[in-house]
Amino acid sequence: MPEGDTVWRAARDLDRALRDQELTRCDIRVPRYATVDFTGKTVRNVVARGKHLLIRVEDEWTIHSHLKMEGLWHVYPKGGRWRRPAFKARCVLETAAKSVVGFELGFLRVIAQQEEDDAVGYLGPDLLGPDWDSGEALRRLRADPERPIGLALLDQRNLAGIGNVYRCELCFLAGEHPLTPVGEIKNLPRMVELAHRLLETNKDRSTRVTTGNLLRDPLWVYGRTDRSCLRCGTRIIRSELGDNELEQRVLYHCPHCQPAKVTA
Ligand SMILES: [Zn+2]
CATH class of the missing domain: 1.10.8.50 (Helicase, Ruva Protein; domain 3)
Structure with a gap:
């Protein structure tokens, strides 16, 4: 099951794929956010906070997800064949070179970056965070x-x-x-x-x-x-x-x- 180390690794891989890259596709398959489209916007970075994963888009928005039981993120070369069925995808982000797909995410939402503290600020010290205490x-x-x-x-x-x-x-x-x-x-x-x-x-x-x-x-x-x-x-x-x-x-x-x- 996903624990902090799994999420840390996912954040590292996503950060390598997305950091400072402009999105050429953004498909969030959660009814509430179906109209959210970050195509043309640049991803600042991707970080893990405990078991939460934050994808920061420009300085404004954050895609906040949690793997829960079954979730996982994959990074593919653009156009590469997915290793999970498409109907399980909840979030698809593409750049000129990569496709990033979140499957079966137990939790996915889009928040304003200034709301991050409300979203994950309650967490105790992060065992893999830079500020572990x-x-x-x-x-x-x-x-x-x-x-x-x-x-x-x-x-x-x-x-x-x-x-x-x-x-x-x-x-x-x-x-x-x-x-x-x-x-x-x-x-x-x-x-x-x-x-x-x-x-x-x-x-x-x-x-x-x-x-x-x-x-x-x-x-x-x-x-x-x-x-x-x-x-x-x-x-x-x-x-x-x-x-x-x-x-x-x-x-x-x-x-x-x-x-x-x-x-x-
Ligand atoms: Zn024993």
Whole structure:
């Protein structure tokens, strides 16, 4: 599923294709914006903010999108064959040399650039942003000490960029049960630093790795229901937490490496 590293990579690729280029075609396939046409206008740049992607057109407009579950952006040479069916396209932008197509975007809208802060200003420090601030992320996480760490890490208001894969992997790497309250985490600063390091390490590659073993077992627990823990051999448990969309609810953990805290 798309996490901060996926969106960071998409923004980098789109920026390379569109920055300072004049659009020769602009087709936004969302009824509300069907009449928006930026043909003839120049794209300033493309940036990621957490899991949000902002395409800035001139100094006036921003195409704001979020991949949600299935979304993705592709860059093709102009006239190149799309690798997804056309009916799934939500946004098509072309320059003299490239076609940029957003497929199945869970969220797409056009806003005035001055509204960007309202749109994404609520996000916590961006793990892959130029202004990453671990102290601020910690402050936000600690503001709700009762909250299970498994929910707090996914809340983009605390820190931006973690999706379900990293949430599960971080809890494993920290030896913490996902239901452990934030206030009882043994070493929260280390967990936040680890989040930063994992996303930084993975941002340039298409397969996410937390174990260091890209080929055999790239992840410690995510998606490994009923398989053996790579560290201790115990069966990995799949459970659910919270009331998000299903994909976001699903948790994986090792009951031996991440024991639940026993409350008296
Ligand atoms: Zn284990």
